[in-house]
Amino acid sequence: MFDVDKIRDDFPILKRKVHGKPLVYLDNAATSQTPQIVIDTIVDYYSNYNANIHRGVHTLSQEATDKYEQARIKIQHHFNAKEAFEIIFTSGTTHSINMIASGFASLLKEGDEIIVSALEHHSNIVPWQMLCEKTGAVLRVIPMNLEGALEMDFYHNMLNKNTKLVFCNHVSNALGTVNPIKEIIDAAHKVGAAVLVDGAQATPHIKPDVQELDVDFYVASAHKLCGPTGMGMLYGKQEWLEKLPPYQGGGEMIATVSFEKTTYAGLPHKFEAGTPNICGGIAFGAAIDYMNTIGFNEIASYENELLTYATNQLLEIEGVKIYGTSTEKTAVISFNIEGIHPYDIGAILDKLGVAVRTGHHCAQPIMDYYKIPGTVRASFSFYNTKTEVDLLIEAVKKAKLMLS
Numbered sequence: 001m002f003d004v005d006k007i008r009d010d011f012p013i014l015k016r017k018v019h020g021k022p023l024v025y026l027d028n029a030a031t032s033q034t035p036q037i038v039i040d041t042i043v044d045y046y047s048n049y050n051a052n053i054h055r056g057v058h059t060l061s062q063e064a065t066d067k068y069e070q071a072r073i074k075i076q077h078h079f080n081a082k083e084a085f086e087i088i089f090t091s092g093t094t095h096s097i098n099m100i101a102s103g104f105a106s107l108l109k110e111g112d113e114i115i116v117s118a119l120e121h122h123s124n125i126v127p128w129q130m131l132c133e134k135t136g137a138v139l140r141v142i143p144m145n146l147e148g149a150l151e152m153d154f155y156h157n158m159l160n161k162n163t164k165l166v167f168c169n170h171v172s173n174a175l176g177t178v179n180p181i182k183e184i185i186d187a188a189h190k191v192g193a194a195v196l197v198d199g200a201q202a203t204p205h206i207k208p209d210v211q212e213l214d215v216d217f218y219v220a221s222a223h224k225l226c227g228p229t230g231m232g233m234l235y236g237k238q239e240w241l242e243k244l245p246p247y248q249g250g251g252e253m254i255a256t257v258s259f260e261k262t263t264y265a266g267l268p269h270k271f272e273a274g275t276p277n278i279c280g281g282i283a284f285g286a287a288i289d290y291m292n293t294i295g296f297n298e299i300a301s302y303e304n305e306l307l308t309y310a311t312n313q314l315l316e317i318e319g320v321k322i323y324g325t326s327t328e329k330t331a332v333i334s335f336n337i338e339g340i341h342p343y344d345i346g347a348i349l350d351k352l353g354v355a356v357r358t359g360h361h362c363a364q365p366i367m368d369y370y371k372i373p374g375t376v377r378a379s380f381s382f383y384n385t386k387t388e389v390d391l392l393i394e395a396v397k398k399a400k401l402m403l404s
């Protein structure tokens with residue numbers, strides 16, 4: 001049995017009150033909360049072995065280096081990468097994506113095509129626009145439909161010998177749609193294009209297998225899966241990481257330096273210039289361990305129960321419209337109440353202790369498609385409860401009463 005009460009004891013923040021009401025935290029798609037074991041890992045690092053890595057021969061430096069590299073191996077195993085050096089530590093999904101976009105600048109020429117999906121986060125649109133400006137490549141967009149799913153026929157028709165890169169999120173942060181990434185990857189490979197999958201929103205719910213997917217790049221942020229902010233990862237196939245030039249110059253990424261010529265370090269150090277977020281990397285490893293002790297199958301089935309429970313109750317409220325109704329979705333509900341601005345609902349929910357997100361969710365093109373300014377987004381995690389869903393529903397009813 002999934003013991004949610006026991007799990008909630010792992011998260012100190014879930015005991016706090018907001019405006020005198022118990023916190024109902026339903027903004028998990030923006031960032032997840034941190035279990036005590038991850039907090040302890042951070043405290044342990046700064047209390048006992050804070051030192052720079054890969055450089056010192058002294059004990060603290062060796063301990064920090066060992067723990068940091070062990071975290072890399074934990075992440076390698078979690079994503080089933082073939083090699084630990086295929087995991088690059090970054091400051092998050094945005095950083096990872098920019099790293100690839102910048103690397104591809106030297107590999108693209110005028111007339112090449114990049115395909116992105118209509119369901120992207122801004123962090124997955126802007127870097128490609130910048131890349132196109134730099135290289136003369138053309139950006140093409142896979143359209144979406146009213147359910148919030150991608151129109152795959154359009155995608156298959158778009159692919160051609162000029163397609164060099166395809167970028168898609170695994171799960172849409174605004175709607176929760178799970179995209180058919182295996183189909184996207186296989187079709188792209190048939191025309192020789194590389195595929196980058198943004199897993200920021202999928203990794204809290206799904207355990208991806210990068211070898212089985214045969215994906216070229218897969219990126220994620222630690223803070224959405226119970227880890228710290230400012231920490232993330234980039235998985236890249238060895239052959240691609242070797243082909244791409246380094247992102248930044250600096251310490252740690254070089255083999256030899258002279259004023260005539262510098263040679264670059266091997267993987268993963270070629271992409272990890274400067275002193276990294278050492279503690280963040282180690283805490284990321286601890287967060288992955290924690291999530292795996294709960295189990296991703298258990299997480300998915302419990303969250304799905306919450307999603308169905310919340311969806312059914314919300315739809316009983318007159319005037320509620322849910323955006324993103326694909327059958328393949330994670331525990332995210334984006335909705336509006338007819339005639340009421342999402343921001344006003346969010347503000348009243350906060351007064352009642354319920355934390356949701358309101359706005360465009362960094363996905364303005366999706367809002368434009370539905371011709372709405374934004375939505376109220378409730379996103380669930382495995383530590384949320386049915387009682388909390390009830391509190392959400394009660395709060396939405398109250399907000400509707402006050403605002404209409």
Ligand SMILES: *Cc1c(COP(=O)(O)O)cnc(C)c1O
Nearest residue numbers: 092093094121169173200201221
């Ligand atoms: C959160 C998110 C990002 C951005 O992640 P950062 O940690 O802010 O870099 C990108 N894509 C998706 C789908 C997201 O949900």
